[in-house]
Amino acid sequence: xxxxxxxxxxxxxxxxxxxPAPILRDLTFEIEKGEFVAITGPSGSGxxxxxxxxxxxxxxxxxxxxxxxxxxxxxxxxxxxxxxxxQIGFVYQFHYLLPEFxxxxxxxxxxxxxxxxxxxxxxxxxxxxxxxxxLADRLGHLPKQLSGGQQQRVSxxxxxxxxxxxxxxxxxxxxxDTVNTQAIYELLRELxxxxxxxxxxxxxxxxxAEKADRQIQVVDGVIAFDQRRTEAKHC
Amino acid sequence: MRIGYLFPIAxxxxxxxxxxxxxxxxxxxxxxTVLLVISxxxxxxxxxxxxxxxxxxxxVVMTGxxxxxxxxxxxxxxxxxxxxVGLTNRGEPTERGFMRAYAxxxxxxxxxxxxxxVSPFVxxxxxxxxxxxxxxxxxxxxxxxxxxxxVKLTRRVKDGSFEAFRANPLGILLGTAAAKDLDVxxxxxxxxxxxxxxxxxxxxxxxxxxxxxxxxxKGYVHLRQAQILEELDSGSVSGLSFTVQDxxxxxxxxxxxSARTGLKVSTWRETNANIISLFKTxxxxxxxxxxxxxxxxxFGVANVLITVVxxxxxxxxxxxxxxxxxxxxxxxxxxxxxxxxxxxALGGAALGFVVTSLLSLVPVxxxxxxxxxxxxxxxxxxxxxxxTAVFALVICLIASVGPARRASRLRPIDVLxxxx
Numbered sequence: 001x002x003x004x005x006x007x008x009x010x011x012x013x014x015x016x017x018x019x020p021a022p023i024l025r026d027l028t029f030e031i032e033k034g035e036f037v038a039i040t041g042p043s044g045s046g047x048x049x050x051x052x053x054x055x056x057x058x059x060x061x062x063x064x065x066x067x068x069x070x071x072x073x074x075x076x077x078x079x080x081x082x083x084x085x086x087q088i089g090f091v092y093q094f095h096y097l098l099p100e101f102x103x104x105x106x107x108x109x110x111x112x113x114x115x116x117x118x119x120x121x122x123x124x125x126x127x128x129x130x131x132x133x134x135l136a137d138r139l140g141h142l143p144k145q146l147s148g149g150q151q152q153r154v155s156x157x158x159x160x161x162x163x164x165x166x167x168x169x170x171x172x173x174x175x176x177d178t179v180n181t182q183a184i185y186e187l188l189r190e191l192x193x194x195x196x197x198x199x200x201x202x203x204x205x206x207x208x209a210e211k212a213d214r215q216i217q218v219v220d221g222v223i224a225f226d227q228r229r230t231e232a233k234h235c
Numbered sequence: 236m237r238i239g240y241l242f243p244i245a246x247x248x249x250x251x252x253x254x255x256x257x258x259x260x261x262x263x264x265x266x267x268t269v270l271l272v273i274s275x276x277x278x279x280x281x282x283x284x285x286x287x288x289x290x291x292x293x294x295v296v297m298t299g300x301x302x303x304x305x306x307x308x309x310x311x312x313x314x315x316x317x318x319x320v321g322l323t324n325r326g327e328p329t330e331r332g333f334m335r336a337y338a339x340x341x342x343x344x345x346x347x348x349x350x351x352x353v354s355p356f357v358x359x360x361x362x363x364x365x366x367x368x369x370x371x372x373x374x375x376x377x378x379x380x381x382x383x384x385x386v387k388l389t390r391r392v393k394d395g396s397f398e399a400f401r402a403n404p405l406g407i408l409l410g411t412a413a414a415k416d417l418d419v420x421x422x423x424x425x426x427x428x429x430x431x432x433x434x435x436x437x438x439x440x441x442x443x444x445x446x447x448x449x450x451x452x453k454g455y456v457h458l459r460q461a462q463i464l465e466e467l468d469s470g471s472v473s474g475l476s477f478t479v480q481d482x483x484x485x486x487x488x489x490x491x492x493s494a495r496t497g498l499k500v501s502t503w504r505e506t507n508a509n510i511i512s513l514f515k516t517x518x519x520x521x522x523x524x525x526x527x528x529x530x531x532x533x534f535g536v537a538n539v540l541i542t543v544v545x546x547x548x549x550x551x552x553x554x555x556x557x558x559x560x561x562x563x564x565x566x567x568x569x570x571x572x573x574x575x576x577x578x579x580a581l582g583g584a585a586l587g588f589v590v591t592s593l594l595s596l597v598p599v600x601x602x603x604x605x606x607x608x609x610x611x612x613x614x615x616x617x618x619x620x621x622x623t624a625v626f627a628l629v630i631c632l633i634a635s636v637g638p639a640r641r642a643s644r645l646r647p648i649d650v651l652x653x654x655x
Contacts, residue, residue, distance in 0.1 A: 048652075057556060058648045078560050085558020092651065096553045100247035112240040113558040119240070158557065170651075 001069060002030035003165060003198055004054060009063030009073075011049055023049050025221045026063070031166075034196045036189070038203050038212035047202045047218045048170055054200065055088050055168045056080040068165060085114050089159025091201075093171040095151040097143040103130060103154045104139040110161050129157040133187060149180035156187065160197070167191070169201035173208065181205065238566055244554075245570040248543045255542060259535040260579045266529035267583025267627045268590060271620065273525050275591040277518030278614030284514065286612075288503055291445040293354070293385050293476035295489050296506070297344065299334035300499040333465075337472045340496060344475065347491045351480050354381035355472040357461035362428040363454075365419040372413060373453040374427070376461020376472075385478050388443055388455070395421040395441025404459065406440035410451035414442045427456075429464040529627050532579070533634035536572050540638035543571065544645075551642050552650035561643040568642050572635025573628065580624035587623075591615055 009027045012020035023046045031037055031054075041047040052058045053065060056072050057080075065072045068087065072080065084090075097106045107126035111117050117125065130139055133153040143151055152172060159167055169188070173181040185208050191197045201208075209215050217225035249256045334340055337355050344353065357376035362369060375382075379401040383389060389397045393411055400408045407425060409417070419425060423439045437456065444451055462469060477492075479485050485502050493500040504511065544551070551564060559567075595613040 052648055052651070055556075057651070078562075081555065081558055081560045084556060090556055096549065098244075098247075098550050098553070100251060101243075105243075109554070110557040112237075113554075113563070115237045162558075 002066075003033045003035075003068060004031040005064075005066040006030065006054075007064040007066075009053070009060045009065055011046070011053060011058070012061040014061075020061075023221055024053070024060075024218075027223060029216065029223060029226060031198065031200060033165075033198055034192070035198055035200075036192045036213040037200045037216060038209040038214070039200065039216045039218060040203060040206075040209045041218035041224070045218045046221045050218060051168055051170055051200065051202050054166075055090055056084050057090075085110055086162055087165040089156075089162070089164035089167040091152070091155050091159050091167065091169040091172040093174040095143065095148075095155045097151060097154055097158075099143055102140045102142055103135060103146065103157075106143070106154055107158045107161050110158060114162060126157070126161060129160050130154070132160075133157045147180075148176055149183060152176060152180070152184055153187065156184070160191070166198040166200060169199065169203075171202055171204065173203070173205060181208070185211070236563065236566065238570065241563065241567045241570055245567055245574060248547060249539070249571055249574060251546070252539055252542055255539050256575065259532070259539050260575055260582065262532040262535045263529065263576060263579025263627055263631060264583035264586060266525070266532045267580050267623055268586040269528055270522065270525040270623050271584065271587030272590050272594070272613075273521050274518070274619050274623070275587070275613040275615060276594070276611075277514070277521055278616065278619070279595075279612035281511065281514045281518070282614055283612035284510070287446050288507055289482060291386055291391070291447055291450060292503055292506070294479045294482065294485050294503050295477040295492065295500060296474055297334075297340070297477070297492060297496065297498050297500045298474035299332055299472075332473060333467060333471050334474055334498070336470045337475060338470065340498070341475060343496055344477070344492055347488055347495065349480050349484050349488050351478040352381065352384040354378065354385050354476045355458060356382070356474060356476055357458060357465055357467065357471075358473040359429065359461045359464045361430075361464060363417055364426045364428065365417040365423060368417045368419075370417055372417070372427070374407075374456050374461055374464070375453060376456050376458040376464075378458050379455075382455065382476075385476055386445070386450075391443040391445050393442045393444055395439070397441065399440040400455065403438065403440055404457050405435070405437050406456075407437040408441045408443055408455040409439055410453055411442050411444040412448065412451040413454055414439070416452070427464065429466075431466060433464055433466070435460055435464060526626075529630050532627075533630040536575050536631045536634040537637055539575065540568055540572055540635055541641070544568070544638050544642045548642075548645055548650055551645050552647035555645065555647040556651075564645075565639045565643040568639030569632060569635050572631045572639070576628040576631025579631070580627040583627065584620050584624050587620070588615065 007028050009024065010022065011024040012022050014020050027050070039047045039050060049058070053060055054067075056067070056075070060073045063073070067083070070083075072083070075083065098109070101109075104123060104126050107130055108119075108122045111122035111125055112119070127136075127139060130136060133156055135150060135153055135157065138146060138150060143154070146154065156167075156172070167188075172188075173184050176184060188199055188201070189211070192199050201212075203209055212229070214228045215225065216223060341353050341355070344350065354377060359374040359376060361372055361374055363372040379397070383397065388408065392408075395408075397408070400406045409419070414420065417425070419439050421439055421441060425437050425439055427435050427437060437460070458472070459469065462471065479488050485504070489500045489502045554564065591613040592615075594611050597611045599611055
């Protein structure tokens with residue numbers, strides 16, 4: 001069974017007093033466990049909307065969206081919230097770290113929200129993930145005391161804290177210089193290779209898109225192009 | 236739902252709006268303080284009034300009148316309640332107002348535990364003719380030694396002395412207001428004329444002041460003289476005054492006394508019901524006005540939280556995306572409002588305690604000489620503090636509901652779209 005299975009999914013933009021404007025039209029595709037997928041496309045093509053739908057942040061207007069066998073389009077807000085907490089990690093263009101909290105506390109947030117861990121356990125797990133992204137010596141730093149690349153690493157650590165089934169990235173390197181972009185890409189690639197972490201990122205960066213296992217290009221709300229790199233190694 | 240981990244977030248949200256938050260906490264605290272001071276003052280006035288009354292007036296009075304339950308004046312109506320029967324006594328007027336053989340009544344009353352002092356009295360309304368003035372005067376005929384233990388006349392005497400009153404069977408002890416009204420002073424002669432025309436000449440042996448107006452407008456004479464004026468035999472009186480050992484038991488004692496003797500018995504609280512209820516009404520109005528201060532402080536709380544919601548909508552959305560449900564965001568903001576309320580209420584309570592303690596040191600001018608306390612009486616009832624603090628907290632929580640709902644309804648997708 002595929003991790004994510006999209007069938008005939010459409011999303012309309014509904015504005016009061018205007019006819020529904022289609023953003024995504026009749027998409028059908030699947031994402032397998034362990035894949036590293038890049039979603040590309042021009043601005044306004046609907047690729048970010050697609051990512052938010054896959055990540056349970058929005059409901060599709062029509063069609064089916066199965067995540068690990070469950071239909072996200074039929075879930076209540078609370079069910080989606082729990083799903084996001086336990087199975088989905090998100091990294092955005094901006095780090096979105098809580099400015100008043102240290103790196104460690106930021107990574108602890110989703111763990112505490114799951115209410116499955118004590119504070120101590122959450123801190124231990126957060127430290128483990130931060131160490132994995134190379135920030136073992138920055139645990140107590142506030143976001144503003146970290147560089148852009150480090151901030152983005154913290155938000156990746158936060159996304160990974162609850163062992164998500166899939167890590168979504170919305171232009172995760174869009175705000176970084178080339179050196180940091182490369183480093184973040186290497187980190188994600190490494191995660192994918194060593195732990196089999198499924199990763200789906202929206203990117204403008206051609207270089208990164210080309211290195212992904214699979215590239216889905218969205219143009220005007222439809223999939224213009226969906227190709228797996230033949231030499232890509234699957235785990 | 237666990238909420239412990241929400242507290243650090245709530246705290247840091249509030250600390251992020253340090254100025255506004257501290258101003259709002261100050262607003263809540265001032266409201267609580269003022270409410271506590273007003274309550275303390277109003278309750279204190281009642282306490283001080285009560286102390287003055289129970290110190291100078293009998294706690295329980297039994298008169299010769301029959302109690303309602305024992306009213307036997309219309310036996311016919313009792314026997315045939317359905318019938319339109321009316322029997323009226325058109326003969327001689329009954330001597331309803333007087334108690335015969337008071338020693339026997341006193342003995343009956345004495346069997347009730349908890350009584351302290353008993354003092355018989357005869358009330359007499361006379362015309363008093365002094366030097367220039369001739370005016371009506373209410374007299375109490377008493378046994379000086381017994382009455383002394385109830386009214387504590389010795390320490391209330393202004394001019395002359397209680398000793399002189401005790402020693403002189405034809406002496407009269409006048410309240411300061413009565414003496415002023417009649418324009419007489421110690422040593423002056425006063426003629427007392429009863430409604431039936433009996434005249435007794437008396438000498439003013441002293442004046443006294445209790446601070447209770449009704450008591451200061453009358454005069455004390457020896458029991459026997461009042462009996463003569465009222466044409467009573469030496470065993471008859473208007474009633475008996477009592478003090479009790481425990482004021483809390485006064486109602487029970489009065490009820491037992493009434494049941495035992497079948498006579499009308501009233502407590503100091505019944506006698507002063509009008510003024511006590513006036514005190515309470517004024518207190519309630521004053522408190523209601525101050526309550527609005529706290530309600531206004533509630534608007535301040537809503538204001539701070541709205542600022543946080545607007546300023547932190549991105550953070551709130553982020554929390555929603557990583558697994559904070561709507562309910563949890565709602566609780567988060569209720570905690571923020573609650574924290575403001577809690578700190579404000581505690582601060583206000585502490586400040587209220589300090590202010591009332593300081594105010595209770597303020598000496599009261601003028602009438603203080605009659606009062607039991609010489610300084611402003613401030614009540615510091617812990618229950619009032621608790622209720623006021625809880626009230627402030629509840630107001631802050633109610634004020635947080637609006638902003639909290641607003642925060643919980645933020646759609647992360649809208650905020651994310653707006654930024655990228």
